[in-house]
Amino acid sequence: MEVLPVDLPNLRTSSSHSQQGIASRISQAHHLSVSMQRGSEQLLTEYVLRQGIPFGNADFNPHVPDFPGLPSPALSQEAWKDLSDAERLQQDVMAFSNLPAFLSAVKRQQEMLNSLASELHRQLETAGMQCRGMASNLKSIMTAMGLMPEPAVPVEPPNPVENFSKKLVGYYVCQLYREWANRSEEDLALLATKYPL
Template structure:
């Protein structure tokens, strides 16, 4: 082909590639997600983004199941009244970390994911502390101690994975929350109650993260 014809052909191919990328990103833009278009200038980048979101969602779904098992295992080793059907634990505040607020449902998906990542990162050291406290109370509860240790690592891993997704979509991770503060020299019952509360918070936030990632896929990848 003459040089002029080659330039026209290359230009047409380039326009076609850009059009394919734009078609793939349009649902994300309609959802109001701040996608960095410059980072998606090739036809292969959108499938990579989709795969990353789905991978993180699969991790959250797996950890939801693990968090349920952790809570059940924890209760089994605390004795009465924790194992009684009528047991209704008093609300124990953990300064610096709360349950997911009901009002969060009105926030954009990315803002909810920012809250998820911050909570998961805060939970990791809390779970470490509960593991150490339980090692004193239940030194032979090897499976419980292993689950608590794993949960600490998994919480940090999921929080980091969510932050990566946020970064790819052009949304900076939210500011880190205050470091949770635990009471000094708590009694035995308070130690047990505190662990129950932290395990419950872990389950709540992992469930929220799974739901928010599912919503992200429906909005941006449907």
């Protein structure tokens, strides 16, 4: 029986290139997450500015409810550490795959409620595009790591009738976008330590 020789240096080089490819994708996604953090803060500020009382009040801080299709970004430090890389990435993928539908719904509502707030409309549109870009980047990272992203769950954003309820839902969505931008930055920063450039 013939034994085929194995070129170990070439295998190591191939593995090194694979690791570098993953590291590069993670770095790119992390840079985007930092940009999204800034953008999400600006979006929430602009949104609150356009909604009137009580949204701008210092003591206005309603609890953000759960929305079907959007996993909660809030985890204790211990629970967050207990997640595997695959679980963190999958939660990020689900959130950023589904957030654009919620942001688009808020944009449509705000175009009716605040038709002249063009800057708010622009920021909502930009946020949706960045979410789609982030979801694509995260799926690319998972694939490069040999992980299979789960298919996105179809979502149906709430569409309340009353104007105040519409404003409140929009506030919740902007809050969730900011929280997921912060969460993804933490997830990717941790992952980057395992795949250094």
